[in-house]
Amino acid sequence: MSIRxxxxxxxxxxxxxxxxxxxxxxxxxxxxxxGPSGSGKTTLLRIIAGLESPDDGPARIEFDGIDVTTQSAxxxxxxxxxxxxxxxxHMNVFENIAFGLRVRPKKVRPPEEAIAKRVHELLELIRxxxxxxxxxxxxxxxxxxxxxxxxxxxxxxxILLLDEPFGALxxxxxxxxxxxxxxxHDETKITSLFVTHDQEEAFRLADRVVIFGxxxxxxxxTPEHVRTAPADDFVRNxxxxxxxxxxxxxx
Amino acid sequence: xxxxxxxTIAPVKPSALRTNAARTEPxxxxxxxxxxxxxxxxxxxxxxxxxxxxxxFSKGWAGLxxxxxxxxxxxxxxxxxTVAAIAVPFNALFGLAAAxxxxxxxxxxxxxxxxxxxxxxxISPVVGGLVFLLLFGxxxxxxxxxxxxxxxxxxxxxxLVLGTVFVTFPYIARNLIxxxxxxxxxxxxxxxxxxxxxxxxxxxxxLPRVKWAxxxxxxxxxxxxxxxxxxxxxxxxxxxxxxxxxxxxxxxxYNDYHLAAAFALASLLTLLGIVTLILKTFIxxxxxxxxxxxxxxxxxxxxxxx
Numbered sequence: 024m025s026i027r028x029x030x031x032x033x034x035x036x037x038x039x040x041x042x043x044x045x046x047x048x049x050x051x052x053x054x055x056x057x058g059p060s061g062s063g064k065t066t067l068l069r070i071i072a073g074l075e076s077p078d079d080g081p082a083r084i085e086f087d088g089i090d091v092t093t094q095s096a097x098x099x100x101x102x103x104x105x106x107x108x109x110x111x112x113h114m115n116v117f118e119n120i121a122f123g124l125r126v127r128p129k130k131v132r133p134p135e136e137a138i139a140k141r142v143h144e145l146l147e148l149i150r151x152x153x154x155x156x157x158x159x160x161x162x163x164x165x166x167x168x169x170x171x172x173x174x175x176x177x178x179x180x181x182i183l184l185l186d187e188p189f190g191a192l193x194x195x196x197x198x199x200x201x202x203x204x205x206x207x208h209d210e211t212k213i214t215s216l217f218v219t220h221d222q223e224e225a226f227r228l229a230d231r232v233v234i235f236g237x238x239x240x241x242x243x244x245t246p247e248h249v250r251t252a253p254a255d256d257f258v259r260n261x262x263x264x265x266x267x268x269x270x271x272x273x274x
Numbered sequence: 275x276x277x278x279x280x281x282t283i284a285p286v287k288p289s290a291l292r293t294n295a296a297r298t299e300p301x302x303x304x305x306x307x308x309x310x311x312x313x314x315x316x317x318x319x320x321x322x323x324x325x326x327x328x329x330x331f332s333k334g335w336a337g338l339x340x341x342x343x344x345x346x347x348x349x350x351x352x353x354x355x356t357v358a359a360i361a362v363p364f365n366a367l368f369g370l371a372a373a374x375x376x377x378x379x380x381x382x383x384x385x386x387x388x389x390x391x392x393x394x395x396x397i398s399p400v401v402g403g404l405v406f407l408l409l410f411g412x413x414x415x416x417x418x419x420x421x422x423x424x425x426x427x428x429x430x431x432x433x434l435v436l437g438t439v440f441v442t443f444p445y446i447a448r449n450l451i452x453x454x455x456x457x458x459x460x461x462x463x464x465x466x467x468x469x470x471x472x473x474x475x476x477x478x479x480x481l482p483r484v485k486w487a488x489x490x491x492x493x494x495x496x497x498x499x500x501x502x503x504x505x506x507x508x509x510x511x512x513x514x515x516x517x518x519x520x521x522x523x524x525x526x527x528y529n530d531y532h533l534a535a536a537f538a539l540a541s542l543l544t545l546l547g548i549v550t551l552i553l554k555t556f557i558x559x560x561x562x563x564x565x566x567x568x569x570x571x572x573x574x575x576x577x578x579x580x
Contacts, residue, residue, distance in 0.1 A: 074463050092524075095466075096467050102467075103463075109461050110459035111464070112461070113482045113483060122478075126468065127469060175467075222383075270387070
């Protein structure tokens, strides 16, 4: 699915979180929203999901050419993976993953066996079949992350939105999950956006990288392109090669 | 430098490890304070409690049976249960709505609303009853109009309910707000993004997560509702057989020198209090677990071994 975003503004009180955001995401693309904290990338992700609404104005969000700007989050059905997973603490892993199927209106709700089958498939995908009866508090960080992913995938979303998906994990698990996500994306080609402040993660995973700074998009391009031709001083500084960082400067 | 000098550690007496002399009062002061505390508890808590049951049983089981076959007493029990059955669900509904509003939305006047919810705790129930009397009484602001239309609030059941609702207003909201605040909106947002409607989010996510805190509030609210005296005396007037709830009936019996009967009814109220206390302690233990879980969820993002 393709996503088109136009003229998005968002302010919280006097703080302007997003300014005039225009962005097009191609079908099947894996896109990274990269930027320092407070640069507006998570806010944009939440606006795409419908968890936050843009300020009044000409703002427009299209999924496959269909205007979804006024649709609520539950109508948009974007798969969303939260930074701290937000797993349902009072439900076990199975019920967490089944949730999106169970809350469907009766007419389109799959029968119990179909739900169980789907959940089992997802448990196999994330390699957590023996953990179906466990509660989130009994899982490690990496396992929780995978459950959150499976839960989002259960509703067969057209887009997958991930907010700092690996931010809270240690280096080894982070690398593993990164590789897994890339492989998963190559297989399913589901249009995916993920937010990160870690440029290495963004460059390693994404087809294209969108660099945010102070609520604006500073540059959009492939990892190659962004690295070799930073658009302005902000990007150059953020990526770590500021003016005083010439190779010759340190002797 | 010369050879390594071995570190010597002075031996420590085990007893010195257990009590830090600098932080402990001399035994005399310690035991005087503990003794005073115990004496006080016995005098103001245990002794009166025992007296109630002693007096209630002063005429044996037969006396108790006569006390509870008095129609006025039976009516007062019925009335108290009726009032609680209306006031408690009402406040549960209001408490849930208020807690949800306060913890899930930002709006102008939010702090003011929070303070307002607490108001009945700070105001004397008698004053609360008086205010409603000034509004709905015969000489009150809306009273004459209401009475003309056949609605009687003061000195009737609606007055009892109104006074009780006012007094027990804060209990449920006050218990839910801190828990819901610490739990945050994450899980609710997750539910919405998975396609859940508002009512599904509430029933499947919000409510199960606060059920123990809600129950705790219900128990406190109920105990307070059944024991309310001040506001309902003023507003409903302790009309015998009509607006005499259990606490008011205790006073009626006492004033009529039916001491044994008064204490018999009082012992029932006391039992209610004790049961509440036991329930409260149990639920407190459960809510603390919920709260700890909510906090732990934020902290436990490191990687324990599976």
